[in-house]
Amino acid sequence: MVPPMRSGTVAIVGRTNVGKSTFLNAALGEDLAIVSPLPQTTRDTLLGIAHINDDQIAFIDTPGLHRPRTELGRRMNATAVDAARSTDLLVFMTDVSGLTKKGKSKHLLPDASIIQSADRDLLERLDSSVPTILVINKVDTLKNKTKLLPYIQALNEAHEFVATVPASVLKDDGVSGVLNEIRERLPEGKPPYDQSVLTDRPTTFFVCEYVREQILRRTRREVPHAVAVTVDQYDESPQIDRIHATIHVEKPGQRAILIGKGGTSLVAIGTSARERLEELLGRKVHLKLFIRVSERWKDMPRQLSELGYEKPSGKTPIRRPRRNADFDSTAGTGDEDKGDPSTADESIGAPASDESE
Ligand SMILES: Nc1nc2c(ncn2[C@@H]2O[C@H](COP(=O)(O)OP(=O)(O)O)[C@@H](O)[C@H]2O)c(=O)[nH]1
Numbered sequence: 344m345v346p347p348m349r350s351g352t353v354a355i356v357g358r359t360n361v362g363k364s365t366f367l368n369a370a371l372g373e374d375l376a377i378v379s380p381l382p383q384t385t386r387d388t389l390l391g392i393a394h395i396n397d398d399q400i401a402f403i404d405t406p407g408l409h410r411p412r413t414e415l416g417r418r419m420n421a422t423a424v425d426a427a428r429s430t431d432l433l434v435f436m437t438d439v440s441g442l443t444k445k446g447k448s449k450h451l452l453p454d455a456s457i458i459q460s461a462d463r464d465l466l467e468r469l470d471s472s473v474p475t476i477l478v479i480n481k482v483d484t485l486k487n488k489t490k491l492l493p494y495i496q497a498l499n500e501a502h503e504f505v506a507t508v509p510a511s512v513l514k515d516d517g518v519s520g521v522l523n524e525i526r527e528r529l530p531e532g533k534p535p536y537d538q539s540v541l542t543d544r545p546t547t548f549f550v551c552e553y554v555r556e557q558i559l560r561r562t563r564r565e566v567p568h569a570v571a572v573t574v575d576q577y578d579e580s581p582q583i584d585r586i587h588a589t590i591h592v593e594k595p596g597q598r599a600i601l602i603g604k605g606g607t608s609l610v611a612i613g614t615s616a617r618e619r620l621e622e623l624l625g626r627k628v629h630l631k632l633f634i635r636v637s638e639r640w641k642d643m644p645r646q647l648s649e650l651g652y653e654k655p656s657g658k659t660p661i662r663r664p665r666r667n668a669d670f671d672s673t674a675g676t677g678d679e680d681k682g683d684p685s686t687a688d689e690s691i692g693a694p695a696s697d698e699s700e
C-alpha cells in the first residue's frame with residue numbers, strides 16, 4: 344500500500360544563535376537562510392519548504408528570543424512568538440553551551456538549574472497544545488557526552504516534548520532524525536505547495552538578507568547590528584537581474600567602516616552577496632550598493648515598516664533553482680570595478696559586480 348501524503352507547518356523556535364537557520368538550510372538542502380556567529384542574525388520569519396518524497400514540510404525559521412532594548416527587538420520577539428502559534432508542530436532548539444562552560448561539571452544528575460534562564464522563559468511561553476520536538480544542537484562541542492543525559496532529562500521535566508534529538512546540524516548530524524520525527528506526526532493531506540517552491544519570500548528579501556549577512560560576517564562591534572538594507576530598484580531579465588540596494592546605517596562613522604579603504608570593503612560585501620544571490624536564483628546578477636545614514640532607524644516604527652520588518656514585501660515566490668551546466672556563479676569575479684567611493688554626500692555608490700554598465 345502507498346503511504347498517505349503528509350504535509351504541515353513547523354516553526355523552529357529557540358534562543359538566538361543555537362543553530363535554527365543552519366538547521367533550516369540543512370533540511371532544505373539549500374543555503375537559503377543567512378547564518379552568522381553573531382546573535383540576532385535572523386530578524387524576520389522565513390518560510391522554507393522541504394519536499395521529502397511526497398511529504399511537504401513548511402518550516403518557519405524565527406528570530407531568536409532575547410531581551411529587547413529597541414523597537415526592532417520588540418518586533419523580532421513578537422514575530423517569533425506569533426509564528427509559534429497555529430503551526431502543526433514545533434521544533435524547540437537549544438544547544439549545549441551551558442554544559443561546556445567551566446564550573447558546570449557538577450551537573451551529572453538531572454537538575455533544573457542546568458537549563459539556561461532564556462530557555463526556561465521561552466518554554467513557558469510556548470503553546471503546550473502544539474506537539475514539540477526538542478533538538479539539542481552543537482553536541483560536537485561537548486567533550487564529555489555523559490553530561491547530555493541529565494540535560495535531556497531536566498529539559499523533559501521542564502516541558503512535555505514528543506521526541507528528543509541530540510544533533511550537530513552544522514555537520515548534518517541528526518537532521519534526518521529530526522525530519523523523520525516531524526514526518527511521522529504531520530497531518531495527512533495533499534501538500535499545498537508545488538514541488539519546485541522553495542520559499543514564499545520574494546527575491547528582494549534575499550537581496551537584503553545576503554547583503555546584511557556579509558556585513559555581519561565582515562564587520563565588528565556595533566556595525567553589524569546598526570544596519571538595514573532596502574532594495575531601490577529591481578530589473579529582471581532572462582539574462583541578468585539588475586539590482587540597486589541601499590545599506591542604512593545609524594552614524595557617518597559606520598558608513599566609513601562599511602566603505603573601507605578605497606571602497607574595498609563595500610566591493611567585497613557586494614561581490615559575496617551577489618554570488619550568493621546568483622547561486623539561489625540560478626542566473627547572473629548585477630548588484631549596485633549605496634550607503635545612507637538614517638539615524639535611529641531601529642526605534643522608529645514608521646521607518647521599520649518602510650524597511651520591511653514584519654510585513655512581507657513583493658509577490659513572486661522563489662523556486663528551487665534549476666542550475667544549468669554552463670552556469671557557474673564563481674566564474675569571472677576577479678575583475679571588480681572599484682568605482683569612486685568618495686563621491687556624493689548622503690549616499691555613495693560602489694559597483695559591486697564584474698558587469699560593465
Ligand atoms: N559547533 C557547531 N556550531 C553550529 C552548529 N549549528 C550551527 N552552528 C553555528 O552557530 C552559529 C549560529 O547559527 P545560526 O543558524 O545563525 O543560529 P540561529 O540564530 O539560531 O539561527 C553559526 O556560527 C553556526 O555555524 C553545530 O551543530 N555545531
Ligand SMILES: [Mg+2]
Binds near residue numbers: 363384385404406
Ligand atoms: Mg537564524
